[in-house]
Amino acid sequence: xxxxxxxxxxxxxxxxxxxxxxxxxxxxxxxxxxxxxxxxxxxxxxxxxxxxxxxxxxxxxxxxxxxxxxxxxxxxxxxxxxxxxxxxxxxxxxxxxxxxxxxxxxxxxxxxxxxxxxxxxxxxxxxxxxxxxxxxxxxxxxxxxxxxxxxxxxxxxxxxxxxxxxxxxxxxxxxxxxxxxxxxxxxxxxxxxxxxxxxxxxxxxxxxxxxxxxxxxxxxxxxxxxxxxxxxxxxxxxxxxxxxxxxxxxxxxxxxxxxxxxxxxxxxxxxxxxxxxxxxxxxxxxxxxxxxxxxxxxxxxxxxxxxxxxxxxxxxxxxxxxxxxxxxxxxxxxxxxxxxxxxxxxxxxxxxxxxxxxxxxxxxxxxxxxxxxxxxxxxxxxxxxxxxxxxxxxxxxxxxxxxxxxxxxxxxx
Numbered sequence: 161x162x163x164x165x166x167x168x169x170x171x172x173x174x175x176x177x178x179x180x181x182x183x184x185x186x187x188x189x190x191x192x193x194x195x196x197x198x199x200x201x202x203x204x205x206x207x208x209x210x211x212x213x214x215x216x217x218x219x220x221x222x223x224x225x226x227x228x229x230x231x232x233x234x235x236x237x238x239x240x241x242x243x244x245x246x247x248x249x250x251x252x253x254x255x256x257x258x259x260x261x262x263x264x265x266x267x268x269x270x271x272x273x274x275x276x277x278x279x280x281x282x283x284x285x286x287x288x289x290x291x292x293x294x295x296x297x298x299x300x301x302x303x304x305x306x307x308x309x310x311x312x313x314x315x316x317x318x319x320x321x322x323x324x325x326x327x328x329x330x331x332x333x334x335x336x337x338x339x340x341x342x343x344x345x346x347x348x349x350x351x352x353x354x355x356x357x358x359x360x361x362x363x364x365x366x367x368x369x370x371x372x373x374x375x376x377x378x379x380x381x382x383x384x385x386x387x388x389x390x391x392x393x394x395x396x397x398x399x400x401x402x403x404x405x406x407x408x409x410x411x412x413x414x415x416x417x418x419x420x421x422x423x424x425x426x427x428x429x430x431x432x433x434x435x436x437x438x439x440x441x442x443x444x445x446x447x448x449x450x451x452x453x454x455x456x457x458x459x460x461x462x463x464x465x466x467x468x469x470x471x472x473x474x475x476x477x478x479x480x481x482x483x484x485x486x487x488x489x490x491x492x493x494x495x496x497x498x499x500x501x502x503x504x505x506x507x508x509x510x511x512x513x514x515x516x517x518x519x520x521x522x523x524x525x526x527x528x529x530x531x532x533x534x535x536x537x538x539x540x541x542x543x544x545x546x547x548x549x550x551x552x553x554x555x556x557x558x559x560x561x562x563x564x565x566x567x568x569x570x571x572x573x
Contacts, residue, residue: 175380180228180273184266188226199255204422214254221247222263228270237274239266242281249290253297261326264291283444382487382540390494391427394462397421397497419462449509450483451491456507470508477516481568484544485509485518491537492520492564500524502561512567515550520564526556 196219205211225244229236250262264287271283402416445456449471454465477485489507496502502524509518538554541564545552550568 171206175353180230180270184269185227188266191217191266192222195251195255204255213342214250218251220253222251227340232275233565234275241271241274243284244270245283245286245290248291252291261266268412285447287387292324295542322405378543386409391423393497394458395423395427397462398423423462448477448486450488451482452507455486455489455493459497459505463497463504465496465502465541466504468504470506472511474508475566477570480548481516481550484548484550485545485566488518488519488541488564496522496524496562500526500562505559512571515567515569518564518566518568520566521561523561526558526560526562528558529554529556 166426199215203211203215221243225240225259229240232240244267245264248267255507268284268287275283305520398416398420402413403411403417403418454468456469459465460467493505496505500522502522503521506519506521509516511517543554545566546567548568550566552563552567554562555565556562
């Protein structure tokens with residue numbers, strides 16, 4: 161199981177999230193240059209074909225291994241690090257021991273970039289073992305530059321401490337770089353998310369503005385249609401009555417014209433109020449039940465059709481609901497006057513199911529609700545009721561009149 165896990169890890173290709181700093185690479189290149197110059201000027205061993213060949217191979221290998229393979233899989237990265245340690249190990253034996261410190265520290269830095277913190281610690285342990293091996297083998301081969309003290313164990317101990325401290329310091333530096341790069345990437349990601357959120361917010365605001373504009377246009381269209389249509393229908397009825405009575409009954413004809421004049425003035429006021437998006441005039445100066453009573457009385461006087469009025473005088477509703485119901489009654493009476501040829505109308509309002517129900521009936525010629533109709537009135541009524549979370553039912557049939565049932569919640573509850 162562990163072998164399979166190791167194989168999977170070696171084959172895994174996870175590009176390093178850290179970018180190896182160019183300054184580190186430049187520093188290693190400078191050190192490499194000094195090592196080349198020192199080896200040419202003052203080689204440890206006299207120049208010979210074998211020394212030249214070894215020197216060329218080691219320096220070429222070091223040059224090829226300077227740049228770490230950040231995008232390779234873990235197996236290749238591990239091979240790169242082990243190969244770098246091996247080449248450095250040979251360089252310390254062939255060249256000067258001073259080569260050990262910068263090159264081994266460079267390998268420790270690269271291991272942190274390539275394999276992460278945990279693997280870098282293990283590579284650090286391998287580096288320390290390689291350095292101790294350099295000292296022991298160099299002592300056995302007589303390759304150590306003896307200064308005081310001459311004991312190789314002292315050299316190994318002091319050098320191990322020095323390289324260990326260097327590896328630890330390098331790890332701290334790389335961790336700081338990793339934290340800085342991670343913070344920068346997170347900040348960039350957050351800035352990108354904020355930019356997208358801002359774009360969505362702006363787009364949402366535009367859509368909300370467009371929707372509000374469309375709703376306001378529809379509302380004003382309903383206001384103009386309901387109020388002006390009602391008044392103009394009544395006005396037309398009075399003018400027709402005046403024309404019919406002009407010769408037979410001049411006095412009643414004049415009364416009809418006077419009523420038509422009043423209705424014309426009222427229509428003009430309704431247009432102005434609708435454009436200013438104000439409530440119906442009757443609801444501004446009267447209670448809801450009084451406004452409905454006045455509307456019914458005007459309908460009776462204009463059309464001659466009696467209205468059976470049954471509305472609770474103390475019914476309490478807030479403006480959004482009273483406005484909607486008033487316009488529904490207004491539109492309903494207008495349609496009855498225009499199309500129904502009715503002789504009786506019923507208007508009622510009562511509490512029902514946590515709200516109130518308005519009923520408007522006529523005994524006119526009726527119509528087929530399934531038949532496609534081009535009129536604005538029924539659409540306007542339905543839209544008004546839906547705007548206050550109400551319900552609308554229309555029962556009608558040819559020759560059987562029409563019954564309109566409207567339910568709205570009691571003040572939104």
